[in-house]
Amino acid sequence: MFSDADAAALYDVLNPWDPARRPEAGFCTGLVMAAGAVLDVGCGTGSMLHHARDLGHTGRLVGLDPTPGMLGRARRRTDVEWVSGTAADAAWDREFDLATMTSNAFQCLVTDDELRASLTAIRTSLRDGGRFVFGTRHPQARAWEGWNPSNAFDVRTTAGRELRMWHEVESVVGDVVTFTETTAERDGTILRVERESLRFLDAPALAGFLTEAGFTVENQYGDWRRGPVTETSRELITIARRPESGINP
Incomplete structure (x- = not known):
């Protein structure tokens, strides 16, 4: 959970x-x-x-x-x-x-x-x-180009839980970028996927x-x-x- x-x-x-x-x-x-x-x-x-x-x-x-x-x-x-x-x-x-x-x-x-x-x-x-x-x-910095699973990173919660996170772009339409943020266990078990659009x-x-x-x-x-x-x-x-x-x- x-x-x-x-x-x-x-x-x-x-x-x-x-x-x-x-x-x-x-x-x-x-x-x-x-x-x-x-x-x-x-x-x-x-x-x-x-x-x-x-x-x-x-x-x-x-x-x-x-x-x-x-x-x-x-x-x-x-x-x-x-x-x-x-x-x-x-x-x-x-x-x-x-x-x-x-x-x-x-x-x-x-x-x-x-x-x-x-x-x-x-x-x-x-x-x-x-x-x-x-x-x-x-x-102009095109930050979204770095939002991909190859740039996954590990994080430890304050409770000591070991997690892995990554982002993945779904679309770039005009000046709006839609992407997902995935939170998973270190073994890859998906815990949460959130979708967001940014302008x-x-x-x-x-x-x-x-x-x-x-x-x-x-x-x-x-x-x-x-x-x-x-x-x-x-x-x-x-x-x-x-x-x-x-x-x-």
Whole structure:
């Protein structure tokens, strides 16, 4: 058996929120700690907001996620608000100084309608001048070309269980990549197969959707260390802002 709770626990093993080891964690933690009220969209297991509380954040922290297993693990901590839902379900009005989407969660917004509804809801949730920070894989790096069984990797759970994982691309249609993630015993016994589609948008396409939703792009980087976007960048890190009242984007 490999339950949703097991999958959520394994996610934390594979993606520890450690600013000393992960540039993304260092980048986002600084912004979170400087913001009075934070909405983490696609919060997963809540590790970023847990970490902020551990560092002494005293303001409002809200995590939003549609996955029961992930949110169940996040809710082990009760000093953060946890809400079940997607980005488009965000129903707050000018309540946050910062919204985040970490771990490339933004790429899960696959259709134009999903993107528009999600960006509109996130913008509405922000106060005037509030910022939306997210990262995506840059399509020019073609990350999906490495998602195949020959790149399987082994992992040990916190309970000591030995597992093997791999990815396999099913299709690439336009800027949408559909793939499977398989979790198995070391002997190859399949425990879980999850299918997902991700959208790979380049910088002009991202800017178009953000502008349409009423954001201005404040900064964009080619990595989480704030390097410039170049022809070899593997990531697009975007900081978008909701303009002050009366200021057109």
